[in-house]
Every structure is written in structure tokens, then in C-alpha cells.
Amino acid sequence: MINTRDILETINMVENENLDIRTITMGISLLDCCDSDIDKACQKVYDKITTKAARLVEVGEQIEKEFGIPIINKRISVTPIAMLLASSGGDPVKYAKTLEKAANKVGVNFIGGYSALVHKGFAPGDIELMRSIPRALAETDHVCSSVNIGSTKTGINMDAVKMMGEIVKQASELTADRECIGAAKLVVFCNAPEDNPFMAGAFHGPGEPDCVINVGVSGPGVVRAALTKCPDGTLTEVADLIKKTAFKITRMGQLVGAEASKRLGVEFGIVDLSLAPTPAIGDSVAYILEEMGLEKCGTHGTTAALALLNDAVKKGGVMASSLVGGLSGAFIPVTEDAGMIAAARCGALSIEKLEAMTAVCSVGLDMIVIPGDTPASTISAIIADEAAIGMVNFKTTAVRVIPAVGKKSGEELNFGGLLGYGPVMKLHSESSQKFIDRGGKIPAPMQSLKN
Amino acid sequence: MRAVITVIGKDMVGIVAKVSAICAEKQVNITEVTQSVLQDVFAMIMLIDISNMKTPLSELTDEMNKLGDEIGVKIHVMHESVFDSMHRV
Known part of the structure; x- marks a missing residue:
């Protein structure tokens, strides 16, 4: 039996105390989108995201109405793009623009995963991706970026730390006309979790399944x-x-x-x-x-x-x-x-x-x-x-x-x-x-x- | 399947009638109502059965929100699973 006190407490939390679900984030693996041709890879990325997340926003809005709880953001996180760049080469910003296009198509608030994991060193693609971050963030609105530069297991990659200081600065300078928003979409991590639904640091870790729903609460x-x-x-x-x-x-x-x-x-x-x-x-x-x-x-x-x-x-x-x-x-x-x-x-x-x-x-x-x-x-x-x-x-x-x-x-x-x-x-x-x-x-x- | 409708706002003629009319039109059965008017604040909690509803619950929410805006009261529709999960272990 539902009692009146519980009902009023819940309504009060939503109405007066800003209770909400901060985000439903769909994690999508892009490992199967790798291609030696960057344009083909981008097409695969776009197709996969727009297929998997086609109904994400619609379902989020449905749940919001039926349960009477605001869901503030619907987001997507993807496999760190440096991993795709490793096989395709080319201009990494192409991937950022593809992510932006896909985000616009499905109507999400943010898409995260323009990322590199370099806590122990740089693999192919990592440095190119990191260098392109300021431009990628300046030329897109919804793409978020993160770089993991250290972990308890591996220590801290100080070469990456040095680079990131410059990259943060450039990200800000390239968007100086927009309140330096570029740097607000970039996170530098130590011990980054692979399943974080929150932006700007969300990415879909290599150990994650093909597609997954993660939820971030608030309150x-x-x-x-x-x-x-x-x-x-x-x-x-x-x-x-x-x-x-x-x-x-x-x-x-x-x-x-x-x-x-x-x-x-x-x-x-x-x-x-x-x-x-x-x-x-x-x-x-x-x-x-x-x-x-x-x-x-x-x-x-x-x-x-x-x-x-x-x-x-x-x-x-x-x-x-x-x-x-x-x-x-x-x-x-x-x-x-x-x-x-x-x-x-x-x-x-x-x-x-x-x-x-x-x-x-x-x-x-x-x-x-x-x-x-x-x-x-x-x-x-x-x-x-x-x-x-x-x-x-x-x-x-x-x-x-x-x-x-x-x-x-x-x-x-x-x-x-x-x-x-x-x-x-x-x-x-x-x-x-x-x-x-x-x-x-x-x-x-x-x-x-x-x- | 059940849901809860709550209505809070300034008392006036016809709130119950208008809310119930939408319910009837959607094949929603009202199973319990508690209602009070304190000074001029109207508060009502309605337990409804939505098993025979022909449309998704989200449409009922839309209509109730529209009504709430029209008559200047706050109407909430919540699926009962919200209360079950929040207040029961």
C-alpha cells in the first residue's frame, strides 16, 4: 500500500528540492568501426551511434513523463577515439565532427569519448589525438574529451602531463570568444573509470560490453x-x-x-x-x-x-x-x-x-x-x-x-x-x-x- | 498497474471534475482519493488503475500538465513503481 506521507515526500523532493536523474548515458563500443580508411571509419561510427542510440532521447522523455522524474541529460559515451585513430591515421578532427553530427542526429546533450588512455605511455594515435583536442573542441559543440595520464597501477606519465598543460591552455585560447568553453569540455584523469556516465569525462572503456546504459543520479x-x-x-x-x-x-x-x-x-x-x-x-x-x-x-x-x-x-x-x-x-x-x-x-x-x-x-x-x-x-x-x-x-x-x-x-x-x-x-x-x-x-x- | 496523480494549488470550482474527466476519457479507473482544502489550498492524491488505459501513461501526463497550466494548479503523475522502489526495501 502506498501511503500519503511517502507520496508527498517524493513530490516534494522533485518539486522543491531539485531531485532529478542527472543523466542517462548510453555507452557504445566503436571497436568494430576501426578501418584503415578514416572516411570509412567515420561512416561506420556515424551509422553505429545513430542506430544504437536512435531511441535514447525518446525513451528518456517517455520515462521522465511516466515516472514524473526529470531526466536532465541524455548522453552518449564511446570508445576512446585514439584507438580508432591508431588504425586509420588521418586528421583526428574528422572523428570529432562525426561524433558531433551523430549527436545532433539523435538529439543528445553531450557525447564523450574523444579520449586517449596514456597512463603508461603513448600508443599509435594517442599523441595525434591529444594534439588535436583543442581544435576538436573548438569546432564542435557537443563533443567532450578526456585523457587518462596516470593510475595507481602504472604511476603517472609526466610527458603526457606536460602536454596536457599546453593542450588545456590551447583549448581555452581557441574558444576565447565563447567564454573559453573548450577547456570546460576537457578532463585530465588519474584512475579514470571506464563506465562513468558524467561529462565531460565519460568514455566507454575497452573492457565494457558492446552497448550499455549507465545512469547518474543527482540530489x-x-x-x-x-x-x-x-x-x-x-x-x-x-x-x-x-x-x-x-x-x-x-x-x-x-x-x-x-x-x-x-x-x-x-x-x-x-x-x-x-x-x-x-x-x-x-x-x-x-x-x-x-x-x-x-x-x-x-x-x-x-x-x-x-x-x-x-x-x-x-x-x-x-x-x-x-x-x-x-x-x-x-x-x-x-x-x-x-x-x-x-x-x-x-x-x-x-x-x-x-x-x-x-x-x-x-x-x-x-x-x-x-x-x-x-x-x-x-x-x-x-x-x-x-x-x-x-x-x-x-x-x-x-x-x-x-x-x-x-x-x-x-x-x-x-x-x-x-x-x-x-x-x-x-x-x-x-x-x-x-x-x-x-x-x-x-x-x-x-x-x-x-x- | 497503478499510478498516482497529485494535485496541489489554489482551490476553485471543478478541479476534481476536470481531472476525473480526463481519467474517464482515457479508460483510467480511480480507485482511491484523499483530498483536503486547507484555507484556500487544494490538495488531492488520487490512486488510479491504468491497466485498461489505451494510450501510454506519458500521454496522460501531457494532458494533466496541460490542464494544470490552464487552471493554475500543479498536477503530477507518477507510476507507482517510483514509490515502491524509493520507500520499500
């Missing part, structure tokens, strides 16, 4: 609203409450994912248990931390509060879903989170604190606007720091920073939509050039020798 607003009902509870009680709320949110994701996979006739992959904020007021991870008792996100205690949140979300979510994967945890993208934006503007939140927070959250330095005149070597050094945290702690870390061309600390960029807006954050001006120029590898840590 920071719901967690925060639950915490307002427990203003004086101990942190044990807070953790419990977050677990229960995360359970409910994730069940929704599981239901939607299972239904989508049934209707599309595609295998159900995973639910990604992430709390993904949006710039909408009330849909913020920072506000959850502040609800726990911090005056402003970024002050002392923020890392501890985030660790509690991240862990409780996982504990609640794991029980609610049959298969959990992706990034799973709390996201802290600065420009996409009203509370983070406010904290960054007033100076409470610094890049150093964000870095510390990434040691306990689910991803990394995400959507951070940095001064446009930042040297490429400094961006590489930021990537190296972040990758080191991921490598040593067996976790995914990522860097998505946006050098704001022509802007200095204090000025702002505005991407609009889910990507949000935010102030340029201050970085160290001391150089890291020599360290980055050394190149080579940071060997895998002792933690990798578990066999």
Missing part, C-alpha cells in the same frame, strides 16, 4: 533539505540521515536505469551514486557542508565534512543499486555549485583547500576558472598534484580547469546552463617549469604491488 538539494530537519543532531545522526536519503535517491536511479535498459533492449551497466550539483540555488554540495555547521564552504572542517558526506552517500547508495560504478561520491565542481561560487567569490574557498577536498571527494579539481596568463607548466603541475593524490589513494582524480583568456583573479566567466559561472581563482605565481620539463614517469607507488 544535493534533497540531502540538504533532510539535514535541515536535524539541526542539532550529532554527526553520527547526520551520517545516518545522509545514508537514508542517498538510498532513496539511488533507488530512483536504479529504477530509471533498469526501465531504460529494458525499453531500449540494452544491457544495464551501473548507477553512479554521485551527488551532482547545479548552479540552481538549493542544488549545491557546498550548502550541505554549510548545513552541517560550517559558516562557509572552504573554511577549516570542510574536508572532514566532505569526507563524511562522500562516505555516507556511498553507503546509502550501494544498498539501493544492484550495480554501482562510475565516480560515485560527491562532486565539487566550483562553477556548477551556487555555494562553491559564493565561497570562491568571498575568498573562503581557495585552490589549496579544493585540492585537499579532492582527496576525500569523488573526483577532483573540477570546473575551476584560473587566470588566463597562467603558464602551461603551472597547469601541468596542478594536474600532476591532483594525479598524485589519486594515484596514492587508489581513487579517481581529475582536473578540469579553465584558463580565462584575458582575465585576472577576481573577474568572472559565465558558461551558462549546467556549466554555470564563477570567479577566476588565485594560483601560486612561483614557477614549476623545471619540474615539469624533466618529463619521464612518476613510478607506480608501493600501493600498486598488491598481487
Whole structure:
């Protein structure tokens, strides 16, 4: 029997607390589209994506209406394009344009997988693809790119880190007329998951099946609203409450994912248990931390509060879903989170604190606007720091920073939509050039020798 | 198969009639209704049986949303599996 309280609680979550399914992402393997002729390969890629995902948006919208739950994004992730480039050669941007064309045809919001996995070194196609990223992102709207430059098992490829500092900068410069949006579509990973449904870092890993549905849930607003009902509870009680709320949110994701996979006739992959904020007021991870008792996100205690949140979300979510994967945890993208934006503007939140927070959250330095005149070597050094945290702690870390061309600390960029807006954050001006120029590898840590 | 319709908004003449009329037209059977008016806020939860419905549930949602916009109330249609999965282990 359905009781009134449950009904009202659910309606309230959707209506007032921004509960939604952030994304249904269809992962499509393109390994069977390899061809020595790049034009033939592109045609195969286009045909496969438009066939497999033909009904993705339609089914997503149907489920949205029948279940009464907003599904914000329908997306596609594909096999890292560097793998196709390895056999075809040619201009990699052709693939980006093909992905764009396919994304437009099926009507998805983003398509991810303009990617290379170079954590141990460069295979054929990798360097060409990486060099083409800025152009690919400037000449397309929906294509997202990611590069994995390190892992706990392999260590960090510092030659790739050096390259990525320059590539991030170029991606931003080539789109300077569009708020530097290029860099916002590019993620540099350590320990990248193969089944992540969230953009910009989604790609369809080589170990994945042919076609799969992954779901990313959201709901920071719901967690925060639950915490307002427990203003004086101990942190044990807070953790419990977050677990229960995360359970409910994730069940929704599981239901939607299972239904989508049934209707599309595609295998159900995973639910990604992430709390993904949006710039909408009330849909913020920072506000959850502040609800726990911090005056402003970024002050002392923020890392501890985030660790509690991240862990409780996982504990609640794991029980609610049959298969959990992706990034799973709390996201802290600065420009996409009203509370983070406010904290960054007033100076409470610094890049150093964000870095510390990434040691306990689910991803990394995400959507951070940095001064446009930042040297490429400094961006590489930021990537190296972040990758080191991921490598040593067996976790995914990522860097998505946006050098704001022509802007200095204090000025702002505005991407609009889910990507949000935010102030340029201050970085160290001391150089890291020599360290980055050394190149080579940071060997895998002792933690990798578990066999 | 069942679903839940909730209606919340400013009270006025004919809300129940209009919602029920759409249900009848779609071969949807209303099995339970709880309804209250507090001051001038109207709130109703309707449990409906959609087994004999001729069209997809999403069309009922579309029509209810249209009605809600017309008369200025918020109407939600949700499949019962949402509540089952969220509130039952």
C-alpha cells in the first residue's frame, strides 16, 4: 500500500528540492568501426551511434513523463577515439565532427569519448589525438574529451602531463570568444573509470560490453533539505540521515536505469551514486557542508565534512543499486555549485583547500576558472598534484580547469546552463617549469604491488 | 498497474471534475482519493488503475500538465513503481 506521507515526500523532493536523474548515458563500443580508411571509419561510427542510440532521447522523455522524474541529460559515451585513430591515421578532427553530427542526429546533450588512455605511455594515435583536442573542441559543440595520464597501477606519465598543460591552455585560447568553453569540455584523469556516465569525462572503456546504459543520479538539494530537519543532531545522526536519503535517491536511479535498459533492449551497466550539483540555488554540495555547521564552504572542517558526506552517500547508495560504478561520491565542481561560487567569490574557498577536498571527494579539481596568463607548466603541475593524490589513494582524480583568456583573479566567466559561472581563482605565481620539463614517469607507488 | 496523480494549488470550482474527466476519457479507473482544502489550498492524491488505459501513461501526463497550466494548479503523475522502489526495501 502506498501511503500519503511517502507520496508527498517524493513530490516534494522533485518539486522543491531539485531531485532529478542527472543523466542517462548510453555507452557504445566503436571497436568494430576501426578501418584503415578514416572516411570509412567515420561512416561506420556515424551509422553505429545513430542506430544504437536512435531511441535514447525518446525513451528518456517517455520515462521522465511516466515516472514524473526529470531526466536532465541524455548522453552518449564511446570508445576512446585514439584507438580508432591508431588504425586509420588521418586528421583526428574528422572523428570529432562525426561524433558531433551523430549527436545532433539523435538529439543528445553531450557525447564523450574523444579520449586517449596514456597512463603508461603513448600508443599509435594517442599523441595525434591529444594534439588535436583543442581544435576538436573548438569546432564542435557537443563533443567532450578526456585523457587518462596516470593510475595507481602504472604511476603517472609526466610527458603526457606536460602536454596536457599546453593542450588545456590551447583549448581555452581557441574558444576565447565563447567564454573559453573548450577547456570546460576537457578532463585530465588519474584512475579514470571506464563506465562513468558524467561529462565531460565519460568514455566507454575497452573492457565494457558492446552497448550499455549507465545512469547518474543527482540530489544535493534533497540531502540538504533532510539535514535541515536535524539541526542539532550529532554527526553520527547526520551520517545516518545522509545514508537514508542517498538510498532513496539511488533507488530512483536504479529504477530509471533498469526501465531504460529494458525499453531500449540494452544491457544495464551501473548507477553512479554521485551527488551532482547545479548552479540552481538549493542544488549545491557546498550548502550541505554549510548545513552541517560550517559558516562557509572552504573554511577549516570542510574536508572532514566532505569526507563524511562522500562516505555516507556511498553507503546509502550501494544498498539501493544492484550495480554501482562510475565516480560515485560527491562532486565539487566550483562553477556548477551556487555555494562553491559564493565561497570562491568571498575568498573562503581557495585552490589549496579544493585540492585537499579532492582527496576525500569523488573526483577532483573540477570546473575551476584560473587566470588566463597562467603558464602551461603551472597547469601541468596542478594536474600532476591532483594525479598524485589519486594515484596514492587508489581513487579517481581529475582536473578540469579553465584558463580565462584575458582575465585576472577576481573577474568572472559565465558558461551558462549546467556549466554555470564563477570567479577566476588565485594560483601560486612561483614557477614549476623545471619540474615539469624533466618529463619521464612518476613510478607506480608501493600501493600498486598488491598481487 | 497503478499510478498516482497529485494535485496541489489554489482551490476553485471543478478541479476534481476536470481531472476525473480526463481519467474517464482515457479508460483510467480511480480507485482511491484523499483530498483536503486547507484555507484556500487544494490538495488531492488520487490512486488510479491504468491497466485498461489505451494510450501510454506519458500521454496522460501531457494532458494533466496541460490542464494544470490552464487552471493554475500543479498536477503530477507518477507510476507507482517510483514509490515502491524509493520507500520499500
